[in-house]
Every structure is written in C-alpha cells, then in structure tokens.
Amino acid sequence: MKVALMESLGISDQELACLEAPLKEQGVEFTSYQRTTDKETLIQEACDKDVMILANMPMPADVIAACPSLKFIDVAFTGVDHVGLSAAKAAGIAVSNASGYSNExxxxxxxxxxxxxxxxxxxxxxxxxxxxxxxxxxxxxxxxxxxxxxxxxxxxxxxxxxxxxxxxxxxxxxxxxxxxxxxxxxxxxxxxxxxxxxxxxxxxxxxxxxxxxxxxxxxxxxxxxxxxxxxxxxxxxxxxxxxxxxxxxxxxxxxxxxxxxxxxxxxxxxxxxxxxxxxTPHVAFATKESMTLRAQIVFDNLISWMNGQQKNVIL
CATH class of the missing domain: 3.40.50.720 (NAD(P)-binding Rossmann-like Domain)
Incomplete structure (x- = not known):
C-alpha cells in the first residue's frame, strides 16, 4: 500500500517516524511531499497512491478524479470544505477527518x-x-x-x-x-x-x-x-x-x-x-498539543480504515 503525506502535519520528524514505523513493518510505503497548490504536481505525486494524507491544503475534485488508485483521503483537519468531496464520492473514495484534535x-x-x-x-x-x-x-x-x-x-x-x-x-x-x-x-x-x-x-x-x-x-x-x-x-x-x-x-x-x-x-x-x-493567520488550531493529537488521530484513522473499521467518517 502506498501512502502520500501531501504536507507537513506540524510534528517533529521523530514523532512522524514513530507513527509510521508499525505501518512500515506491514509493508506500507510512505512518501512525504512539500505543500503545493499546483495541480499537475499534485496529480504527479498522488496518482499512484492508495492513500492521501493532507491537512488544510486545497485538494480539488479534478485532482482527485485524476488519481485512479486512490481509495482513502485522510484529512488532518476538522473541516473538509477544501476537499473535492463530490469527486471522492463519485469514485467511491473513503474520507475521514481529524475530529476532536482542536477542541481545546x-x-x-x-x-x-x-x-x-x-x-x-x-x-x-x-x-x-x-x-x-x-x-x-x-x-x-x-x-x-x-x-x-x-x-x-x-x-x-x-x-x-x-x-x-x-x-x-x-x-x-x-x-x-x-x-x-x-x-x-x-x-x-x-x-x-x-x-x-x-x-x-x-x-x-x-x-x-x-x-x-x-x-x-x-x-x-x-x-x-x-x-x-x-x-x-x-x-x-x-x-x-x-x-x-x-x-x-x-x-x-x-x-x-x-x-x-x-x-x-x-x-x-x-x-x-x-x-x-x-x-491572526488561521492559527486557532495550532498548538504543540493539538498537532501531536492530530497526527495520532490521522494515523489511527489510517489503521482503522486498513482494518475495515473506518473512523471519523465523512464519506
């Protein structure tokens, strides 16, 4: 299984490595990218991936539609209005969010x-x-x-x-x-x-x-x-x-x-x-504690979806 981390989750490399480790042991391949809004770049990065992890970067419907292998979009955010849900629904792609991470x-x-x-x-x-x-x-x-x-x-x-x-x-x-x-x-x-x-x-x-x-x-x-x-x-x-x-x-x-x-x-x-x-420049959600919790929720979403028990279901 191929997973694309489309942007930083706001945690340290060490924290990310700890979250990825048990999945890598199961053969999951992770690739991390820098945030971009260029559609051609997004398609190139995600077109062969099974899972896409993103926070609040725009992920328009035409990019999603151009990724035939995509099965799950794991959104590290509460709102999902920046994701082309219509395309995801049409393609049968599951979508989860990180509900609860910024409640404090x-x-x-x-x-x-x-x-x-x-x-x-x-x-x-x-x-x-x-x-x-x-x-x-x-x-x-x-x-x-x-x-x-x-x-x-x-x-x-x-x-x-x-x-x-x-x-x-x-x-x-x-x-x-x-x-x-x-x-x-x-x-x-x-x-x-x-x-x-x-x-x-x-x-x-x-x-x-x-x-x-x-x-x-x-x-x-x-x-x-x-x-x-x-x-x-x-x-x-x-x-x-x-x-x-x-x-x-x-x-x-x-x-x-x-x-x-x-x-x-x-x-x-x-x-x-x-x-x-x-x-303020959209920082309400951004604390050290919330970023750590968000990453944990995102990886828990991924593991649950892999086990057929999707959490925080949007689609």
Whole structure:
C-alpha cells in the first residue's frame, strides 16, 4: 500500500517516524511531499497512491478524479470544505477527518482574542512601550456579557463552557441547536442572538447553508458595540459587508482567524485595513498539543480504515 503525506502535519520528524514505523513493518510505503497548490504536481505525486494524507491544503475534485488508485483521503483537519468531496464520492473514495484534535486549542484562542480586544491589548502595549499611559483605553470585562455562539458542536460547546466560566451569559440559536446542550446555554432565535449579544462567536462548519450566513442584513441587527469573532471559516461571513460594517461603525469590532483565502493575505484585503479589528493567520488550531493529537488521530484513522473499521467518517 502506498501512502502520500501531501504536507507537513506540524510534528517533529521523530514523532512522524514513530507513527509510521508499525505501518512500515506491514509493508506500507510512505512518501512525504512539500505543500503545493499546483495541480499537475499534485496529480504527479498522488496518482499512484492508495492513500492521501493532507491537512488544510486545497485538494480539488479534478485532482482527485485524476488519481485512479486512490481509495482513502485522510484529512488532518476538522473541516473538509477544501476537499473535492463530490469527486471522492463519485469514485467511491473513503474520507475521514481529524475530529476532536482542536477542541481545546480553538476555544482557548477565541477566549484570548476576546479578552485582548476587550482590554485593548495591542494599543495599551504600544502605549506602554512608548512611555505613555492607559489614558482613553480603559477596557471592559467579559463577566456579565452576553455571548452568542453559532455552531455548538464540540468546539463551540467548549467555547461556551469557557465563556460560562468567565461569568458570561451564553446563548445559542435554535437553528444550530443540540438537545444535549448544557442548561447554561439559553436557546434563542437567530435574530435575538444577533440583536442581543455583546459578542457573537462563529464556530459553524462551512457548507451551502452557512456560506455567506453573516452579511449586511445580519450585521445590521447587531449592537453598534458588538464584537464578531470568526473562528469557523472565512466564507461564512461576507467579507465586504463586514468591512463596511466595521468602517461605518455598524458593529464595534471583529476578531478574525479565518478569511476567504488561506494566509498569506493580500495587504489590500479589506479586513486588514478596518478599525477595531484583531486578526491572526488561521492559527486557532495550532498548538504543540493539538498537532501531536492530530497526527495520532490521522494515523489511527489510517489503521482503522486498513482494518475495515473506518473512523471519523465523512464519506
């Protein structure tokens, strides 16, 4: 069996070797490649492989269709919107994801970004380094704020737990509700969530129902002091509408870890030039602990699939 590791999993060579060793003993051949978006290169690398392991690099449908030996795509990521699932389904290719690996990492960054925004951390640090004071930069507390979380899966639920621990009032929309949600999350309509939340946090997957879900009309419902946090996927929010809302003072600010395209971003991208905006280059998932766990899940997925017991099934 031939396995292509299409990009780095963010772990050391020693960790990778330990994960590969028991499979190599069974005759599995591993080939590691540098991340690329060139389709011809991707096809050349993967066309004779049985298994493809990738993280968040785009894997379009036409590349998948050009790999006749491919039987399993092992995605080292939670979201799979960057994978051509239609082609995989048509070819009978199994697909699994690394569900659960970033359940701590993403919520912790969200909390950190929110606290940083509430306490004006970038500005006060600049003031301090310049020998100045806090004058005009008194912050705000998270306790008592209403936090609306859209997307209450594993990651969203953990964020809710952390916000609740800070004393925030957590609400969730009835359109993204699970009956197993804890009692401290109050179910409301989407309109009520947007209009009453001090902080709106996006943790939903990207699909046809969520693409462009937050646009001009939804932003207009929000408080002029409200903060929008996107730790989901960039296209869940209409970029230009959010830029306009920030520039016009329709909402108070934004914390963004995801964008329409993966970083590096064009410096002219609208959301890099808006006021009261904290941005990070899609790092919410990236901690030493989560990278190690992700790799373990990916290799466990591979072993389980080889044994006819596929885990974390997407297709």
């Amino acid at each position: 990492a993403v919520p912790e960054l969200v909390i950190g970004m929110v606290l940083s925004w509430l306490r004006n951390m970038r500005a006060v640090e600049d003031r301090c380094r310049a020998g100045q004071t806090k004058q005009g930069l008194v912050g705000s507390e998270l306790k008592g704020k209403t936090v609306g979380i859209i997307g209450l899966g594993n990651i969203g639920s953990r964020s809710a737990e952390l916000f609740h621990a800070f004393g925030a009032n957590v609400i969730g929309p009835d359109s993204h509700w699970h009956d197993c949600n804890p009692s401290y999350i109050r179910k409301v309509t989407m309109e009520e969530l947007l209009s009453t939340s001090d902080i709106v946090v996006l943790h939903c997957p990207l699909n046809e129902s969520t693409r462009g879900m937050i646009g001009k009309n939804q932003l207009a419902l929000m408080k002029p002091t409200a903060l929008l946090v996107n730790a989901a996927r960039g296209p869940v929010v209409v970029t230009q509408d959010l830029a306009d809302a920030l520039n016009n003072g329709t909402i108070g600010g934004a914390c963004l870890d995801v964008f329409d395209n993966e970083p590096p971003l064009d410096p002219a991208m609208p959301l890099l030039n808006t006021p009261n905006t904290l941005v």
